[in-house]
Amino acid sequence: MAGYRLIDAYLHDLAVSLRWHRDADDIVAETDDHLRCAVERRVGEALDADAAQRDVLGRFGDPALVARAFASTRSGRLALPTRSTRDASVLAYISAGLWIAFPGVWHLGGWLYDLLGDDGPADEVGSPAQLALMGVIAMTLLGAAGTLFATTLALRERHGGFGLPGMVGIAATGLGTAAALFGWFFIGWGSLLIAGTALVAIDLWPRGIAPKRAVVTTGAGLAIGGLAWGVLRFIEVGSPDQFGEYLIANAVGLTVGPVVLAIGLVGIGRWLAHEEPIELPDVTQLIPA
Amino acid sequence: MKSQQLKGHLDLLLLSVLAEGDNHGYAVIEGLRVLSGDIFDLPEGTVYPALHRLEKSGHLRSEWSVAAGRRRRIYRLTGKGRKALGDQRQGWAEFSSAVSRVVGGGPWPATA
Numbered sequence A: 001m002a003g004y005r006l007i008d009a010y011l012h013d014l015a016v017s018l019r020w021h022r023d024a025d026d027i028v029a030e031t032d033d034h035l036r037c038a039v040e041r042r043v044g045e046a047l048d049a050d051a052a053q054r055d056v057l058g059r060f061g062d063p064a065l066v067a068r069a070f071a072s073t074r075s076g077r078l079a080l081p082t083r084s085t086r087d088a089s090v091l092a093y094i095s096a097g098l099w100i101a102f103p104g105v106w107h108l109g110g111w112l113y114d115l116l117g118d119d120g121p122a123d124e125v126g127s128p129a130q131l132a133l134m135g136v137i138a139m140t141l142l143g144a145a146g147t148l149f150a151t152t153l154a155l156r157e158r159h160g161g162f163g164l165p166g167m168v169g170i171a172a173t174g175l176g177t178a179a180a181l182f183g184w185f186f187i188g189w190g191s192l193l194i195a196g197t198a199l200v201a202i203d204l205w206p207r208g209i210a211p212k213r214a215v216v217t218t219g220a221g222l223a224i225g226g227l228a229w230g231v232l233r234f235i236e237v238g239s240p241d242q243f244g245e246y247l248i249a250n251a252v253g254l255t256v257g258p259v260v261l262a263i264g265l266v267g268i269g270r271w272l273a274h275e276e277p278i279e280l281p282d283v284t285q286l287i288p289a
Numbered sequence B: 001m002k003s004q005q006l007k008g009h010l011d012l013l014l015l016s017v018l019a020e021g022d023n024h025g026y027a028v029i030e031g032l033r034v035l036s037g038d039i040f041d042l043p044e045g046t047v048y049p050a051l052h053r054l055e056k057s058g059h060l061r062s063e064w065s066v067a068a069g070r071r072r073r074i075y076r077l078t079g080k081g082r083k084a085l086g087d088q089r090q091g092w093a094e095f096s097s098a099v100s101r102v103v104g105g106g107p108w109p110a111t112a
Helices: A005-017 A024-045 A049-060 A063-071 A083-119 A128-158 A164-182 A186-207 A212-232 A247-272 B003-007 B012-021 B025-035 B044-056 B079-103
Strands: B062-067 B072-078
Touching: A005 A024, A005 A049, A005 A063, A024 A049, A024 B025, A024 B044, A024 B072, A049 B025, A049 B044, A063 B044, A083 A128, A128 A164, A128 A186, A128 A247, A128 B044, A164 A186, A186 A212, A186 A247, A212 A247, B012 B025, B012 B072, B012 B079, B025 B044, B025 B072, B044 B062, B072 B079
Parallel strands: none
Antiparallel strands: B062 B072
16 A cells, blocks of 8 residues: 555564564554554544554554563563573474484493393492493483473573463473483383473463474373383283383383474474574663653 | 553453454454543554454454455454453452442441
8 A cells, every 4th residue: 555654664663573473474464454444544534644654653552562562471571582592492402312312322221231241240230331331321311301401491481481381391391300310210200201391382382482393292202102101011012021121112112202202302493593582672661751 | 541550451351342243453442442432542552462362362263354455354252252251241340349339438337
């Protein structure tokens, strides 16, 4: 529509202020309709087009103020990409890498441990080589869980805080990370991390900020592994070892879960990395006293 | 009216306007202004995040149409929104009645 250059300039500024928002195009289109409706009404009342635009834009509010209103959460915090949330993408990538590596380290380490036990000078606590292997397995798991925990904290910042499910999820993920110190007790750390990642995903899903596919994959990854383990364990696939462990169930569960989780974390990492950090001015700077 | 005073009641006001019929954002805001006798005057751009939030929470649904060659988003009250409106109206009636009794300047009730 010709003649409404102030509105065009305003819409451009709004699009810039909202460039971080997933629905920016729709918001700008809706604003465009609102502003032109309002100007047309005023022009119809014999107001000069420039005066009408200034009046309408003054009533609508500063673009940065509008963008800030779209970023405000119920808690009053802002859900915006920042430098730290962008940098946290590295943590998500590292976590994904460690979760991918973990099944291999776990299975290979277990196999080597047994091999060293047969040939080496094993005693009750294991040989130095066996202890080193256990250390590698533990550090891989601890690193994977720790970076997963840090990623959930970054997601909390990106969303301007979590609700109750997300906060409980963070707590469970933190406890799961601590429980990962006892790596062999995978039911313990696994259950906590399953609950933690699922609850964080449940909190994130309705907000529609993070890519939904990555949210679902991250939230369901370990649960899928746990489910696979449970089913195979229930129908007793394979035969138990001397400790009563069903190795096929363990192998499938401890591979499928981490791999699916890692795929989700790559999606989260990619999303965080591609968001340009935004710093909106404080509202008090925008509203005249 | 100060934006802060209006903020806590914005959802109720928006749902009330949309209870009168489906409408686009500008018409909703105009309805708010006209029905309030120009009392509710806040930066109009900040109403849209509230409409979007109500849609996300399932109280509203929106559809895009084309009007005057422009894309136009039409909001509609859902069943959940209608129920929430009923609850909020009742809460508001009780609250406003209580406030009126306190600040209305009437005689103090007799005490034993």
